[in-house]
Amino acid sequence: ATPTALIVGSGKGAENGILIRKGEAIQTLKDVNTILLDKTGTLTEGKMSVTDIKPTKQNTKQKLLSYAATAETRSEHTIARAITEKAKQQNIEIQEPDDFQVIKGKGVIATKNNKKITVGNRTLIKEQTDNQPQETEETLQKLENQGKTGILIAIDNEVIGVIAIYDKLKPDAKKTLQNLKQKGYKLKMITGDNKRTAKAIAREAGINQVHAEVMPDEKASEVQKLQKQTKGKIAMVGDGINDAPALAQADIGIAIGTGTDIAIESADIVLIKGQLQGIQKAIKLSQKTFQKIK
Ligand code: ADP
Numbered sequence: 389a390t391p392t393a394l395i396v397g398s399g400k401g402a403e404n405g406i407l408i409r410k411g412e413a414i415q416t417l418k419d420v421n422t423i424l425l426d427k428t429g430t431l432t433e434g435k436m437s438v439t440d441i442k443p444t445k446q447n448t449k450q451k452l453l454s455y456a457a458t459a460e461t462r463s464e465h466t467i468a469r470a471i472t473e474k475a476k477q478q479n480i481e482i483q484e485p486d487d488f489q490v491i492k493g494k495g496v497i498a499t500k501n502n503k504k505i506t507v508g509n510r511t512l513i514k515e516q517t518d519n520q521p522q523e524t525e526e527t528l529q530k531l532e533n534q535g536k537t538g539i540l541i542a543i544d545n546e547v548i549g550v551i552a553i554y555d556k557l558k559p560d561a562k563k564t565l566q567n568l569k570q571k572g573y574k575l576k577m578i579t580g581d582n583k584r585t586a587k588a589i590a591r592e593a594g595i596n597q598v599h600a601e602v603m604p605d606e607k608a609s610e611v612q613k614l615q616k617q618t619k620g621k622i623a624m625v626g627d628g629i630n631d632a633p634a635l636a637q638a639d640i641g642i643a644i645g646t647g648t649d650i651a652i653e654s655a656d657i658v659l660i661k662g663q664l665q666g667i668q669k670a671i672k673l674s675q676k677t678f679q680k681i682k
């Protein structure tokens with residue numbers, strides 16, 4: 389590529405809210421045939437809100453929300469913020485935990501007045517308590533089939549209920565993905581969220597392939613595996629700290645501009661406005677730029 393073409397390409401990109409951080413990206417992009425997309429904050433808006441509070445029969449909504457918020461008050465995860473926000477709205481007191489620990493990709497564990505509060509997914513509950521009752525498992529599955537993320541709350545050994553969180557698809561997600569599929573791109577979702585929720589959201593977005601329950605440090609190795617299996621180049625689109633190694637590993641890393649700094653620093657291309665349409669625009673830009681050179 390001549391430098392001039394690249395500069396022209398980059399200039400056009402900036403007009404469209406596409407920041408090209410590495411010049412080669414525009415060249416590689418035209419050879420991409422598989423696009424991996426993170427779920428939360430990439431396909432979805434990343435604005436989580438609590439939709440359901442489902443205590444077990446022996447417990448109340450207020451107790452459930454209060455313990456959950458106390459455990460989550462020091463976490464910066466979007467799930468934690470949704471839970472504490474809901475507690476504040478309902479004037480439920482949020483106490484400072486005596487001890488607090490993040491279990492990456494799973495949830496949090498806090499201690500308050502010698503009680504252990506566990507807030508997180510099935511895996512965490514399985515690790516921290518003897519058992520999850522049938523009652524909450526059924527509630528959880530029902531919520532997950534609606535595309536919601538169900539968070540389990542336990543005090544010491546007892547699961548006291550489920551809180552559901554929902555995060556909408558971005559308004560341009562369906563249309564963009566449909567267009568990309570029509571052009572022959574293979575689309576895959578990659579997420580730390582559970583399989584049922586991931587599938588429900590993927591269905592809504594029009595994505596057939598889902599890699600769910602991927603631990604934060606496994607995203608990059610998933611990209612690497614796929615690179616070995618696939619002939620064409622692989623683009624990864626993501627926004628989170630978890631996505632940074634995968635963005636660096638992919639042939640093209642595309643960061644969502646509203647995402648974390650570390651994701652942006654690991655990416656070749658940044659979609660400044662966070663709109664998924666930018667993927668299509670960047671590909672077009674790449675194709676046009678290299679047509680001109682030929
Ligand atoms: P994602 O890939 O969707 O950004 P993470 O890897 O951060 O998700 O987390 C994976 C899963 O772990 C979440 O879907 C949730 O079930 C659980 N989890 C993570 N952090 C928390 C938290 N602070 N509170 C409750 N659950 C959490």
Ligand code: MG
Nearest residue numbers: 426428429628
């Ligand atoms: Mg994300």
